[in-house]
Amino acid sequence: MTSESPAERPEPPVAAEKTSRAGRNLPASIAVGLGLVGMVLAALFIQKQVFIGVVAIALGIGLFELSRAFSTARIRIPVAPVLVGGTIMLVGTYLGGMETASVALALTVIGTLVWRLSDGAEGFVRDSSAGVFVLGYLFLMGTFVILMLVEDDGPWRIVAFIVATIASDIGGYIAGVLFGKHPMAPTISPKKSWEGFAGSLFFGIAAGIVTITYALDGDWWVGIILGVAGVVFATLGDLSESLIKRDLGIKDMGDLLPGHGGLMDRLDSLIAVAPIAWLILHALVPVT
Template identity: 75%
Template sequence: MRSEDVSAAADAPEPKEAEKQSRAGRNLPAAVGVGAGLGALVIASLFLFKDAFVAVVVVALGVGLWELARAFAKAGIVIPFLPVLTGGSIMLVAGYYGEMETAAVAMALTVLGTMVWRLSDGADGFVRDASAGIFCLSYLHLMGVFVVLMLAEDDGPWRIVAFIVATVASDIGGYAAGVLFGKHPMAPTISPKKSWEGFTGSLLVGIAAGILTVRYALDGEWWVGIVLGISAVVMATLGDLSESLIKRDLGIKDMGDLLPGHGGLMDRLDSLIAVAPVAWLILHFLVDVS
């Protein structure tokens, strides 16, 4: 064996260490630091000046749209960015300061505006690009409307806390259980790192978080917390798998590199936007406004 081969073998990580790194799949210290920073921003905007959280949602979904537009462009799909961004932002503001009907009108006009905007580029790829724009509008801003609807309630900040905590708990529980115990892939052709053991961890931690936040933050019934926790885990998992399928179809690993340890902002938003409509439905009908 040549000396350089011996040196390379000596420098290689131990098999167990390499396995841990590959199973973790992210820079954990960076991920924790970024997550703590984002959490501080959310808490500050919610409880210091509630309306500021609307701006946080508008900016976050705008960045998410930008990441999607860049990803789609790699597959030759051109999203009509400006009309989708403008109309989607108006939808969010209308949902908070107006009513659901106002946001619905804003969405209808944005759909028409997206198609009209794309007319100038001719017929080639019209259906593809316009459909992608409407998909992004629905995937991001329509889901986001339910976030601002929760916020609009008198106890809105605590409803947002319950919704976010249940979703983040699902992610943390699934990540920890998957790294430690994951052996049976849930959807190997879509997301090889997702396991049934991780899903079980998501359920346990998500349910616990749902019970604690609904019972003590919203003064709701404990069983509603179980419903919220289970729903958050199921929808967060489906949202994550859906985005994984989008990335596989586009041939990319992450939506971006904006957040160290996480990837792109869309890699964090995928679960939240999937949970938002169901969380609004559960909290709106099962928890009285306090």
């Protein structure tokens, strides 16, 4: 009988990770997604002010994820003034509208520059510019969510906005996995396909029609507009964040959410859709 040396023994099989063709851990992704949706709905319909806190916390986490990601390129975001000023922008929008938010925005820009002065001239433009960028990218976009919230039917406007965006993501994921063959932007996000975009349109339009018609008593054609706009801006938001990550040389913004990555990997579409969703709902759907 011959014995095998340790080097000759076959390695034990490695258990395959439960990941989908699109690279996600699907069970974890679904569980986390349902948990987030449940938390948002609970905050919306318990009390509006609670939802403002949820938005502020989510954007704050996004800020820290971006700060950590930017640090890989030796960019130091002035986190404290951006976080404080951005939160004041959200609360100011709820209490006094965009005029109050605009004042808070201007003062936060100044505060960001002043905060960075103490670290000297080296990298001043780089760091302060990054701080202003993140302030606009996160908190200015977030003010449009609050503008939807302040209406009498605000919670349902938020539901319509979120459902249209999520439907776009789900439709793109399903169609991309099943039929995706033609890359949309291979140098930015290789997994995005035109077939996935078509799936996003189908799901997004269907979700828009249902939520506008039944939740807000609006015209069905407004749902089509919301669905199409949501898909286009969600895709642009996703591609923009993909380009940020590619520029920084990272795969995900974080690892907070199993099956998703960082919270910013889920917020990228929502913050891009928020301004256009507010505009469509404000102009075309009377407050009920």
